[in-house]
Structure formats: C-alpha cells, structure tokens
Amino acid sequence: MSKYWKPGSERPRTVLVDDEEGGVLFLSSPPSSSGFGHSSLERQRQRLPVYKYRTAILYLVENHATTIIVGETGSGKTTQIPQYLKEAGWAEGGRVIACTQPRRLAVQSVASRVAEEMGVKLGEEVGYTIRFEDQTKPNVTKIKFLTDGVLLREMMDDPLLIKYSVIMVDEAHERSLSTDMLLGLLKKVQRRRPQLRIIISSATIDAKSMSTFFHIRRRNIGQAAEDPTPSELPAILSVEGKGYNVEIHYVEEPVSDYLQAAVNTVLSIHDKEPPGDILVFLTGQDDINAAVQLLTEDAQNNGLLVLPLFSGLSRADQDLIFSPTPKGKRKVVISTNIAETSLTLEGIVYVVDSGFSKQRFYNPIPDIENLVVAPISKASARQRAGRAGRVQPGKCFRLYTEEYFVKEMPAEGIPEMQRSSLVSCVIQLKALGIDNILGFDWLASPSPEAMIRALEVLYSLGILDEDAKLTSPTGFQVAEIPLDPMISKMILSADTYGCSEDIITIAAVLSVQSIWISVRGAQKEFDEVKLRFAAAEGDHVTYLNVYKGFIHSGKSSQWCYKNYINYHAMKKVIDIREQLSRLLRRLGIVLKSCERDTQVLRKAIIAGFFAHACCLEEFSPNGMYKTIKSSQEVYIHPSSVLFRVNPKWVVYHSLVSTDKHYMRNVIAIDPSWLIEAAPHFYQVRKPNPAPY
DNA sequence: GAGCACTGC
Structure with missing residues (x-):
C-alpha cells in the first residue's frame, strides 16, 4: 500500500503543467508505478491504460474539488478509479465512493466486475443500486455504483449527499437529462460541502466547457488547517483508450439513398474484405427491415447471416445477435443507435455508418415531442467507428463525404435537456x-x-x-412518485375517486414501452387475440383486462406467448405496480378498487390528462380529431382498440409523430367530465378555451 | 389500416 498516494501525504513526483488559460492542470509525464499484487486479476488491472495515471489521479482528486477525466473506451477508468480511491482511503470512516452510470445494465456489470477484482461478495463492500434493486449494505458498502437517476432521487432525502466522499459521474459526454441535472446540482452541493470531490468522466474533449462550469468561487475562504479546502480550479486529465486502430473510409460523392448505399457497401465489404462481422447503423425499424430484406435476397448463397437489431425486438431475436457466428459465415447486424452505446457486440470488424439517427425534438409551443431522422454528431460518428476496433484493427465506411464530416457535421449532439419537455426536471x-x-x-x-x-x-x-x-400535499406527493407528473397526478386523483388499486395498474402499463409483442406476418391473428381483451372505453381499460388475465394465469409466460403479450414487459408492470403501492402506502393512501366502474376510472385519468382531450372533427371522413387546447390535427393510432371506432370525445396518453400525429392509448370520455376535472382549464362554449 | 431512436426513476 505504501506505493500509493494517500491523502495528506507528500505530493508525488509528477510533472504538472499549468495551463495558460485559467490554471487548468495537465499531466505531462505520467509516473510509472510498480509492484502491486501478483494474481492474474492484478496483472490485468495493471495492464489497463488508466493504471499508469493512478498516482496522478489520486493527487488531482485530493487537491481539486473537481477532476475531469477524458478517456476513451477501454481505458479502464470506470472499474479502476473507484478502487484507487478506496485503496487511498476515501471510503474510510463510513464514507462511500459513488460512481454513476446512465444505464442500469452498465451499473450491474461494472459493479460485479469490480467486486470480482476486489475478491469480495457483490452487495457488500462493493454494491449497486438501480430501480427495483438495491444491492448495498449500510455501513458495509464502500464503493457504490448507481444510475444517475437513482442518485437524483437520493438527493430528495439527502440533498447534500452527506454519505459520499467522492462522486464520479461517468459517461458525462452523453449529456442525458439526468446527467445534466445531476451536474448542475452537484455544483450547488459543492458550494455547501467543499470537501466533496467530484470526478467527471467523459469520452470527448469538450472538457473545457465542463471545467469552466465547475470553476466555482466560494464565499467562505477560511478553513481549518487539518481540513484543507481543495482547489476550486477543476483539473483535467487525459487517459488514452485501448481500442485498436480503425481505418476510416468516406464516400467520394454524397449518397442520395443511404439505405441502398448501406446495402451496397455491405456487399462490397463481403466481396473484398477479409473475414469479420459487419455492423450497420441505420435509423429505425422500417429502414432496418428493408435493408435486411434486400440483403437476405442477395445472401441466399453467399454466406451472409443478416440480423436486425432494435430495442423492440423479442428476447429470442436479441439472443441471436450475441450467438457466435457460424463457421464460414459472416454476420451482418443492421442496428439502430442501440448498438452505439447500450449494447456492445463482440467480433465486429467493419462498421457502416449512415450518418443519421432518429432523435427526439421538443416543440414547446404545441407541447409536442417529435421523433425525426437527423444527422449525427462527430462524437457519435467516432463512437460508431470505435465499434469496429474492439477485437482487432477495423474499418469504418461512412456514407458521407470527408468534407461533410470536417466542415458540416456538428462536433457534439444537442444535449437532451434542450430537446425534451421539462416537466419532470422542473x-x-x-x-x-x-x-x-x-x-x-x-x-x-x-x-x-x-x-x-x-x-x-x-x-x-x-x-x-x-x-x-x-x-401541499399534491405537489410534494407528485414529486415523490417516480413517474411522469401527469401520471402521478392521475394516481393521486384516483384516491378521491376510490380507484387507486386499478389506476396504479394502468400507470404501470403506461410506463413500459409496450405490453404487446410486435408481430410481423401474423397481424390478423394478433388483432383477433387482442379483441379478447378490448374494452369499449378504450386502451386503458383494455390493459386492466390484460393484467387481470395475466394474474389469473399465475403470471404464466406461456399464457403471454399465446396472447401475443410481452412477458418481460408484464413482469416490469408487476415491479412498477409493487413500487407504486409501497409508495402510496407511505403517502398514507389506502389502495381501493372501483370494481370496474369505468366512469370513475376515466375521471381519474382525466384528472391527469385533461390537457390531452380531443374532439372528432365533424364530417371528417378519415377520423381526424383536433386537440381542444391548441386545435392540433391528430388521429387515433391503428394499434388502439378505439381505432376506427372514433368516439366523439377522447383523451390520449401520448402522441407519436410521424407523417401524422397519432394518439396512442386513448379512452372515450364525456366532455362534461373535462369541465368537472379542470374548470380552470376548460370553460363551456368558447371557441378556443385554451388558458394561455 | 399503420408503425414507436434510446435511456431512467
């Protein structure tokens, strides 16, 4: 242990250079550490690029309130830095080292990797917390991995995050809604708790703006001598990655049809390049299926194994992606953005990058989120290319020109914060x-x-x-419920209507992607099966029927399969429902069922979703509705049980915007209920009774 | 009779 830098001991012989612009510290020659442990796990740890920066990292964290670590994938920063911190004593005295991730899966896999390296049982010294799963032990857990969303929730009980000595925010370059919120809040916490250390880990070089952001100036300068305040100047350290070299190829002329270009590129790789699997980035399910179709027709005898990949895929289809490529075959995975960050495929040597992805944009005027195909950023393009260099040197074929990449492609994507509704943030x-x-x-x-x-x-x-x-109490209660505020309001109102038991089932179903299995080819049969559950009142009541059937079947996966219902989604519904019923009990709300009085049920839904009321246009031949609030043209989505039923008045849960705005999850209502639920919002007989 | 990039609490 003596080889390691410890807080309070002499500064290591590391050359640190003052940056001319604002005193940011760069490390110019990393010290070489030697002699630690002999096990093979230890040797593996020492081979990671981050290892030679160990002393420097500990020095910077000790002396700076904020340390920004720029490191490519494979540097080992996520698994190693928390261990270095622990070895250096940052978890002593009951303190905890936290490391956040944007995704649940990453939290789990990183935590178990670190537990293995440390030779401890997961959930004790090393633990993790994600929604529905807390694998930590109070006073025992020293290193805790968690999603940034969970840490945000923790702040509601512990605003200053007192139990943590260091918080490492990983993957900060992804700039998710919760990462951005967390960073803003951590800056505030730091002002009140100068001893808290923050490490921001990011894959891109945009460290400068992060550094400027965290350059805090404190009011109280005087600190006790044995409790020295770290420098308020953020330190920046750059750690190289471990990926292999990826050769980048551009098209010479812009392509007009990236789908066809992607297909041609795959065929030409297969024709000319040595063995190795291919990963193609397209935008959405439709494009992907079209490309799979084109390639499969071509692939009859040529040894290509073409597989689609997107989140809506069934478990079995996803498993196909990860199964080893059969001998003599070349795997081609055609994927959405899911393979850019959320899933890692081994064995990819070639990447084909269309340069586009589907991105959410929010228009606050009509309060509508749109999903549109848009050009990706340079950061995304690099991330995609990097997918080709995980096992050996690879190649990336970009379906855009080099000139476009250099001159026109934006360096970074627009942070989610600027592309989303802010109700949950606020x-x-x-x-x-x-x-x-x-x-x-x-x-x-x-x-x-x-x-x-x-x-x-x-x-x-x-x-x-x-x-x-x-x-009080509504606002505070809504803030406690980890769901969209409109759903939370619906749940709380259900208490007054005496249907909270039923409403939390609906809330849980609305919170998962879809409880139906996406079927291709068996559409007609699927529709017929769906009719068994369909309720005249609409989709929400239909979900109650599905839930009831699922419970009645003994939560059987077989039953789900027979009824085209996604078993994993239903299990998640059960989890969310459990969480909600615990939460409501804590809020002092007694769960009560309305025993299928669908009128009170719908009134409770309206209490949250009155702003989503629509009226069928008179004489509309194609089922056009207009929203009451802003006269927006909308249609009932064909997946709704009310499709073609077209009741005069409806309330929808969400809009899917493609060529038209489609309402998903719709119930039929009586307009008088709107005035009853939201008299401040709707008045009788005014042409456009929107309140704004 | 048409289709929902991806996360997260």
Whole structure:
C-alpha cells in the first residue's frame, strides 16, 4: 500500500503543467508505478491504460474539488478509479465512493466486475443500486455504483449527499437529462460541502466547457488547517483508450439513398474484405427491415447471416445477435443507435455508418415531442467507428463525404435537456428546494419557452401554485412518485375517486414501452387475440383486462406467448405496480378498487390528462380529431382498440409523430367530465378555451 | 389500416 498516494501525504513526483488559460492542470509525464499484487486479476488491472495515471489521479482528486477525466473506451477508468480511491482511503470512516452510470445494465456489470477484482461478495463492500434493486449494505458498502437517476432521487432525502466522499459521474459526454441535472446540482452541493470531490468522466474533449462550469468561487475562504479546502480550479486529465486502430473510409460523392448505399457497401465489404462481422447503423425499424430484406435476397448463397437489431425486438431475436457466428459465415447486424452505446457486440470488424439517427425534438409551443431522422454528431460518428476496433484493427465506411464530416457535421449532439419537455426536471428541482428554476445554473440552458411551458403545465395540474411553489400535499406527493407528473397526478386523483388499486395498474402499463409483442406476418391473428381483451372505453381499460388475465394465469409466460403479450414487459408492470403501492402506502393512501366502474376510472385519468382531450372533427371522413387546447390535427393510432371506432370525445396518453400525429392509448370520455376535472382549464362554449 | 431512436426513476 505504501506505493500509493494517500491523502495528506507528500505530493508525488509528477510533472504538472499549468495551463495558460485559467490554471487548468495537465499531466505531462505520467509516473510509472510498480509492484502491486501478483494474481492474474492484478496483472490485468495493471495492464489497463488508466493504471499508469493512478498516482496522478489520486493527487488531482485530493487537491481539486473537481477532476475531469477524458478517456476513451477501454481505458479502464470506470472499474479502476473507484478502487484507487478506496485503496487511498476515501471510503474510510463510513464514507462511500459513488460512481454513476446512465444505464442500469452498465451499473450491474461494472459493479460485479469490480467486486470480482476486489475478491469480495457483490452487495457488500462493493454494491449497486438501480430501480427495483438495491444491492448495498449500510455501513458495509464502500464503493457504490448507481444510475444517475437513482442518485437524483437520493438527493430528495439527502440533498447534500452527506454519505459520499467522492462522486464520479461517468459517461458525462452523453449529456442525458439526468446527467445534466445531476451536474448542475452537484455544483450547488459543492458550494455547501467543499470537501466533496467530484470526478467527471467523459469520452470527448469538450472538457473545457465542463471545467469552466465547475470553476466555482466560494464565499467562505477560511478553513481549518487539518481540513484543507481543495482547489476550486477543476483539473483535467487525459487517459488514452485501448481500442485498436480503425481505418476510416468516406464516400467520394454524397449518397442520395443511404439505405441502398448501406446495402451496397455491405456487399462490397463481403466481396473484398477479409473475414469479420459487419455492423450497420441505420435509423429505425422500417429502414432496418428493408435493408435486411434486400440483403437476405442477395445472401441466399453467399454466406451472409443478416440480423436486425432494435430495442423492440423479442428476447429470442436479441439472443441471436450475441450467438457466435457460424463457421464460414459472416454476420451482418443492421442496428439502430442501440448498438452505439447500450449494447456492445463482440467480433465486429467493419462498421457502416449512415450518418443519421432518429432523435427526439421538443416543440414547446404545441407541447409536442417529435421523433425525426437527423444527422449525427462527430462524437457519435467516432463512437460508431470505435465499434469496429474492439477485437482487432477495423474499418469504418461512412456514407458521407470527408468534407461533410470536417466542415458540416456538428462536433457534439444537442444535449437532451434542450430537446425534451421539462416537466419532470422542473418538479424534481422544485422538490429539492430550488425555487428559481429560470436562474438555475444549467450546463446547457433549456429554452425559456420550454421552461415556461413546463411551469404552466405543472400549474394547470395543481402541482405548482401561483408563486411556482410546490402545492401541499399534491405537489410534494407528485414529486415523490417516480413517474411522469401527469401520471402521478392521475394516481393521486384516483384516491378521491376510490380507484387507486386499478389506476396504479394502468400507470404501470403506461410506463413500459409496450405490453404487446410486435408481430410481423401474423397481424390478423394478433388483432383477433387482442379483441379478447378490448374494452369499449378504450386502451386503458383494455390493459386492466390484460393484467387481470395475466394474474389469473399465475403470471404464466406461456399464457403471454399465446396472447401475443410481452412477458418481460408484464413482469416490469408487476415491479412498477409493487413500487407504486409501497409508495402510496407511505403517502398514507389506502389502495381501493372501483370494481370496474369505468366512469370513475376515466375521471381519474382525466384528472391527469385533461390537457390531452380531443374532439372528432365533424364530417371528417378519415377520423381526424383536433386537440381542444391548441386545435392540433391528430388521429387515433391503428394499434388502439378505439381505432376506427372514433368516439366523439377522447383523451390520449401520448402522441407519436410521424407523417401524422397519432394518439396512442386513448379512452372515450364525456366532455362534461373535462369541465368537472379542470374548470380552470376548460370553460363551456368558447371557441378556443385554451388558458394561455 | 399503420408503425414507436434510446435511456431512467
């Protein structure tokens, strides 16, 4: 242990150079550490690129409130840095080292890897917390991995995150909604708790803006001598990755049809290049299926094994992707963005990058989120290319010109914060006591329009009052419920209508992607089976029937299979439902069933979703509706049980925007219920009774 | 009679 830098001991002989712009520290020559352990796991640890920066990292963390670590994939930073910190004493005295990840799967796999390296049982010294699963032991767990969403939730009980000595925010370059929120909040926490150390780990070089953001200036300078305050200047350290070299190829002329170009490129790779699997990035399910079709026709006798990959795939189909490529075959995986970050495929040597992905954009004026095909960023393009260099040197074929890449492609994507509705963000910040939302120190400020729209929506739901403060009890209760605020409001209203037992089932189903299995080819049969569950009132009531059937079957996977229902989705429904019933009990709400009084059920739904009311246009031949709020043209989605039924008045849960705006999850209502539920929002007989 | 990139609490 003596070889390691320990807090409070002499500074290591490391050359640190002052950066001319603002005193940022760079490491110019990493020290070489030697002699630790002899087991093969230890040797593996020492071979990781991050190992030679061990002393430097510990020095920087000791002396800087914030340390920014720029490292490519494979550097080992995620698994090693928490261990270095623990070895250096950061987990002593009951303190905990936290490391956040954007995704659940990463949390679990990294935690078990670290537990294995440390030779401890997962859930004790090394643990993790994700929703529905807490594998930590109080006073025992020293290194804790968790999703950034869970850490945000923890802040509601422990705003200063007192139990943590160091918080490492990993994958910060992805700039997810919760990462951005967390970073803004951590900056605030740091001001109150100068001893807290933050490590921000990012794959891109945009460390400068992160550094500027975290360059805090504290008011109270005087600190006790034995408790020295770390420098408020963030340190930046760059760690190289371990990936193999990937040769980049561009097209010479822009392509007009990237689908066809992708197919041609795959065939030409197969024709000219040595063995190795191919990963193709396209935008969505339709494109992917079309490409699979084209390639399969071509692939009859030529040894290509073509597989689609997107999140809606069944478990069995996803497993196909991971099974080893049969001898003499070449695997071609045609994928959405899911393979860019969420899934890692081994054995990929060639990547074909269309340069596009589907991205969410939010328009605050009509309060609608759109999913559109848009060009990716340079950061994404690099990430995609990197997928070819995991096992050996690879090649990436970009279906755009080099000139386009250099001159036109944006360096970074737009942070999710600037592409989303902010209702959930706003309510979480409010619950943390941040009243001046407009003045919050964001890493990337959302548009004032989006902010105002979020405040308006929350006000209309009775979650915020005129002073934009959380109402009591509704506002505080909604903030406790980990769901979209409109769903939370619906749940709380169900208490007054006496149907909370049923409503939490609906809320749970609405919170999972889809409980139906996506079928191709068996559409007609699927529709017939669906009719067994269909309720005249609409989709929400239909879900109650499905849930009942599932419970009645003894939660049988066989039953699900027979009824085209996604078993894994149903299990998640059960989990969410459990969580909600525990939460409601804590809020003092007694669960009660309305015994299929669908009128009170729908009134409870309206209490959350009155703003989504629509009226069928008179004489509309194609089932066109208009939203009451903003006269937006919308249609019932063909997957709804009310498709072609077209009741005069409906309320929808969400919109899917493609060529038209489609309402997904629709119920039929009586317009008088709207006025009853939201008299402040709707008035009788006015042409456009929107309140804004 | 048409279709939902991806996460997360």
